[in-house]
Amino acid sequence: KPNHHQHQSGATPEQKPLSCPSLSTRRELYERDFPLYKQPVEVGCFSLDAERRFFNDSRQMRYFVEPDRNPNFDLRDGYKGRYVKRDDSVREKLDHILRWIVANRSKLDSSATTASSRALDVDFVTWRGHLTKLLTTPYETREGWLLAVTRFSGTLYISEVETEAAQRERDNRTERHEEMMYWGYKFEQYTCADNPDSLPDPSGVVNTNEAFCTVVQTRLADHRLLFSGEVDCRDKDPDAPAPPACYVELKTSAEICTPKQRSNLHRFKLLKWWAQSFLPGVPRVVAGFRDHEGVVVSMETFHISKISHLIKNEYNCWKPTVCMNFCSDFMSFVKHMATEDNPSVVYLFSWEPRRDVTFSIHRDSQYSFLPHWYVKEMTS
Numbered sequence: 001k002p003n004h005h006q007h008q009s010g011a012t013p014e015q016k017p018l019s020c021p022s023l024s025t026r027r028e029l030y031e032r033d034f035p036l037y038k039q040p041v042e043v044g045c046f047s048l049d050a051e052r053r054f055f056n057d058s059r060q061m062r063y064f065v066e067p068d069r070n071p072n073f074d075l076r077d078g079y080k081g082r083y084v085k086r087d088d089s090v091r092e093k094l095d096h097i098l099r100w101i102v103a104n105r106s107k108l109d110s111s112a113t114t115a116s117s118r119a120l121d122v123d124f125v126t127w128r129g130h131l132t133k134l135l136t137t138p139y140e141t142r143e144g145w146l147l148a149v150t151r152f153s154g155t156l157y158i159s160e161v162e163t164e165a166a167q168r169e170r171d172n173r174t175e176r177h178e179e180m181m182y183w184g185y186k187f188e189q190y191t192c193a194d195n196p197d198s199l200p201d202p203s204g205v206v207n208t209n210e211a212f213c214t215v216v217q218t219r220l221a222d223h224r225l226l227f228s229g230e231v232d233c234r235d236k237d238p239d240a241p242a243p244p245a246c247y248v249e250l251k252t253s254a255e256i257c258t259p260k261q262r263s264n265l266h267r268f269k270l271l272k273w274w275a276q277s278f279l280p281g282v283p284r285v286v287a288g289f290r291d292h293e294g295v296v297v298s299m300e301t302f303h304i305s306k307i308s309h310l311i312k313n314e315y316n317c318w319k320p321t322v323c324m325n326f327c328s329d330f331m332s333f334v335k336h337m338a339t340e341d342n343p344s345v346v347y348l349f350s351w352e353p354r355r356d357v358t359f360s361i362h363r364d365s366q367y368s369f370l371p372h373w374y375v376k377e378m379t380s
């Protein structure tokens with residue numbers, strides 16, 4: 001049974017007579033048995049092309065080509081001249097997922113769904129990336145988040161709102177940071193081919209508008225989830241298991257030279273890598289380790305199912321059960337608080353490190369995110 005830590009923020013009645021319910025993010029509160037997490041099932045996919053246009057198919061799927069154990073990939077190559085960067089000031093919200101839902105209603109209609117009740121038979125619709133942020137919240141010490149929630153026809157839609165701090169960081173990135181963001185995509189180009197029987201083409205353009213996204217359905221405790229996440233590539237073997245088991249997540253990381261650096265990878269980076277891939281059921285992460293000049297000098301595969309064992313020897317380390325129980329309790333909190341079923345009402349959940357999760361309510365505000373075309377389609 002999920003425990004709700006909806007306390008009165010510790011304020012005395014004189015100080016704060018109308019305190020809002022809140023949810024604690026303290027790790028100790030979530031150290032209980034691992035909650036039920038059903039094997040994620042891929043219910044569909046979509047692609048975003050070089051101009052960020054939506055296609056209800058897998059045209060942007062790429063195929064993993066195992067590199068040499070000791071590669072020599074220059075991640076700086078093409079930064080000046082063969083790089084088309086996605087405009088990250090465009091707020092896409094849930095629009096691509098909603099387009100997918102509209103195009104695939106029939107796949108989602110349960111036996112209980114009749115012509116008169118057109119509701120989706122899921123409790124939550126969101127991006128995988130938003131769920132990754134929830135999973136890592138009990139261990140996050142630097143960056144807070146804002147999550148807008150709207151209840152519409154019984155389903156809770158969760159869409160992230162950029163915090164002021166995140167916008168400031170985005171506006172003030174150093175040239176070095178801008179270039180390093182390119183490195184991760186360049187690594188993908190060195191290790192991915194467009195067809196199962198072709199080779200990677202590092203002479204091409206890196207265009208970060210392009211994406212292949214999986215849409216999965218699963219259940220966390222008593223929460224039925226539908227979410228989408230970008231997938232880097234898949235196993236090119238036609239006999240590989242069905243999606244999402246054939247998918248491969250690619251990562252780059254600084255070269256490891258000392259035991260302390262290895263320990264830091266386990267304690268901080270593997271938390272993010274695990275959370276991101278565990279959610280959609282992606283079984284492995286292939287990491288390329290790079291030196292300070294951006295040259296990948298070694299490779300390592302991390303199996304998601306083995307990460308919890310890998311980290312057990314680390315002092316004061318993160319625990320998968322804390323991540324999943326916090327996420328489950330957050331969803332119970334949202335279900336209880338976001339009660340008005342109205343596509344133009346937003347419950348804005350907000351969190352800053354060392355604080356509890358709180359929320360505020362907004363009607364017909366700048367925060368409303370369900371587009372009219374979606375509301376119309378789903379009510380007709």
Ligand code: A3P
Pocket residue numbers: 180181182183184185187232250251252253
């Ligand atoms: P790395 O993961 O190798 O750092 P993803 O790994 O999720 O597929 O993302 C691909 C690349 O996008 C990342 O490569 C990184 O270069 C860039 N990227 C992803 N999230 C980012 C973020 N929050 N800030 C900056 N760059 C990011």
Ligand code: MG
Pocket residue numbers: 230231232
């Ligand atoms: Mg990716």
Ligand code: MG
Pocket residue numbers: 232249250251
């Ligand atoms: Mg990746």
